[in-house]
Amino acid sequence: MVGFCDSNVLKWAYDRLCIPAECYLRVLWCAAHPDAGLLATGSGMNTGPDPDPVDPIPYCVAGKTTRRHYVYLKCLVLVSLFVLLQPLAAFRLRPIAVEFARVRRLPLSHRCLNMSTTTTITAAPKVETPFTTGAIQQDANFWREYIASRPSPSEDFFRVIQDYHTSHGDPSTAIAHDVGTGPGNIAERLLRYYDRVVGSDLNQNALAAAPHLVAPDLVSRLTLVHSAAEGLADAGVVEDNIGGGGKTNLLTVSECIPLLDAPRALGAFRSLLRPGGTLAIYFYGRPIFTGGADPARLDALYDRIATRICSFLLPFKGTPGFPIHQRAAEALFSQLDSIALPSEEWADVVRYKWNPDFPLLFNSQGGYDFDLVYVDRREAGETTKEIHDRTWWQDEWDADRIKAYLDSVYPGYIAKAGDRYAEVEEGIEEFREALGGGAVPVTFPVVLLLATRK
Numbered sequence: 001m002v003g004f005c006d007s008n009v010l011k012w013a014y015d016r017l018c019i020p021a022e023c024y025l026r027v028l029w030c031a032a033h034p035d036a037g038l039l040a041t042g043s044g045m046n047t048g049p050d051p052d053p054v055d056p057i058p059y060c061v062a063g064k065t066t067r068r069h070y071v072y073l074k075c076l077v078l079v080s081l082f083v084l085l086q087p088l089a090a091f092r093l094r095p096i097a098v099e100f101a102r103v104r105r106l107p108l109s110h111r112c113l114n115m116s117t118t119t120t121i122t123a124a125p126k127v128e129t130p131f132t133t134g135a136i137q138q139d140a141n142f143w144r145e146y147i148a149s150r151p152s153p154s155e156d157f158f159r160v161i162q163d164y165h166t167s168h169g170d171p172s173t174a175i176a177h178d179v180g181t182g183p184g185n186i187a188e189r190l191l192r193y194y195d196r197v198v199g200s201d202l203n204q205n206a207l208a209a210a211p212h213l214v215a216p217d218l219v220s221r222l223t224l225v226h227s228a229a230e231g232l233a234d235a236g237v238v239e240d241n242i243g244g245g246g247k248t249n250l251l252t253v254s255e256c257i258p259l260l261d262a263p264r265a266l267g268a269f270r271s272l273l274r275p276g277g278t279l280a281i282y283f284y285g286r287p288i289f290t291g292g293a294d295p296a297r298l299d300a301l302y303d304r305i306a307t308r309i310c311s312f313l314l315p316f317k318g319t320p321g322f323p324i325h326q327r328a329a330e331a332l333f334s335q336l337d338s339i340a341l342p343s344e345e346w347a348d349v350v351r352y353k354w355n356p357d358f359p360l361l362f363n364s365q366g367g368y369d370f371d372l373v374y375v376d377r378r379e380a381g382e383t384t385k386e387i388h389d390r391t392w393w394q395d396e397w398d399a400d401r402i403k404a405y406l407d408s409v410y411p412g413y414i415a416k417a418g419d420r421y422a423e424v425e426e427g428i429e430e431f432r433e434a435l436g437g438g439a440v441p442v443t444f445p446v447v448l449l450l451a452t453r454k
């Protein structure tokens with residue numbers, strides 16, 4: 001064990017900082033992902049490296065706040081002593097300090113600590129995983145550019161989700177929960193349909209950026225929760241005072257499911273959703289060029305550059321993160337058919353596939369040092385709808401946008417590329433020339449899984 005913190009101390013500190021009790025933000029001291037070099041548990045000790053690199057364990061309980069101040073002071077003294085005695089404690093308590101500072105920067109409606117937490121934080125091996133590792137240290141600028149470079153789902157797309165939600169199970173729209181919310185870009189879109197939205201993510205830098213990137217008139221209805229998806233069920237997420245008694249009407253997982261331990265995450269999603277609530281998991285892939293003199297050449301050029309970039313990240317095989325790279329690639333190569341939605345738990349499963357003749361994978365096999373395998377866990381009774389629509393999520397992209405997209409898909413790849421980065425620059429210039437210096441229309445392959453919680 002390397003540390004503890006009685007959160008009543010923090011509560012007391014917040015009281016002294018005059019943050020009104022009615023202003024509420026659940027800050028869940030949930031697992032710091034191994035990517036952050038930290039692992040936390042709520043159950044006491046974690047003395048060795050975590051055997052499962054994607055097994056972040058939540059460690060938060062909402063607690064009583066009625067102790068006398070001398071108890072707080074006593075705890076404060078103990079914490080101070082602890083910090084003095086543990087050479088590494090300052091480093092290991094850093095997430096708490098960062099979170100504390102973050103909450104101070106949030107609008108009043110987003111600030112409040114309501115914790116009674118004993119936490120154990122221990123060093124865990126650093127594991128390289130797709131996207132998450134590269135993004136974990138990035139600041140608000142990365143997330144601003146991320147939002148600008150990524151495709152923006154059309155309103156029609158959200159209407160497909162809403163039509164499903166209102167025609168299956170319980171059509172209430174009190175609360176939605178966006179898992180892997182990152183900078184809150186999709187949570188923001190859900191606020192048009194739901195009274196409140198919870199956005200959760202294990203990346204606290206992304207969560208810290210969210211209040212600055214979500215429209216100011218909407219942000220007061222957004223609650224941010226720092227938690228790994230797999231740990232959401234145990235953490236308790238939504239307090240009664242924002243409705244729902246911890247349960248949600250809609251749960252979305254946008255551009256995130258391949259990064260998760262899907263069976264564990266789905267167990268958590270099921271316990272968060274109200275019976276009759278809707279699960280909406282989706283993922284979009286690479287751009288499909290639909291204009292210009294030679295769209296097929298542009299598709300091939302994109303594929304060549306993206307595959308080369310992925311190869312800069314090798315090796316995957318033989319590294320601690322290999323199983324995660326493998327399962328993420330498997331989910332995308334399988335167009336999310338590898339994501340099982342067992343009929344004992346989920347009803348009315350519909351799998352939409354827009355433009356499925358293009359891969360969801362951002363790059364081809366050549367970017368990997370393992371074989372891609374199509375895994376199909378669909379059950380009898382599910383519906384799969386394939387739609388070929390080359391105007392779906394239509395946008396206009398030029399060479400700079402393609403570069404920005406690649407930068408956001410493979411965060412941190414430039415450092416790994418070293419001198420080889422020149423190849424990417426050459427490829428982008430080739431794009432610019434093929435596009436005649438302008439922009440062309442693009443569309444995307446998109447897979448959306450919809451299900452009703454039984």
Ligand SMILES: C[S@@+](CC[C@H](N)C(=O)[O-])C[C@H]1O[C@@H](n2cnc3c(N)ncnc32)[C@H](O)[C@@H]1O
Nearest residue numbers: 132180181182201202203228229254255256259
């Ligand atoms: C590609 S971003 C998607 C952001 C946003 N949902 C969107 O659609 O643009 C993936 C997000 O998933 C988060 N993520 C990865 N693994 C996670 C996990 N185990 N639990 C919760 N979030 C996770 C990452 O931190 C990141 O913010």
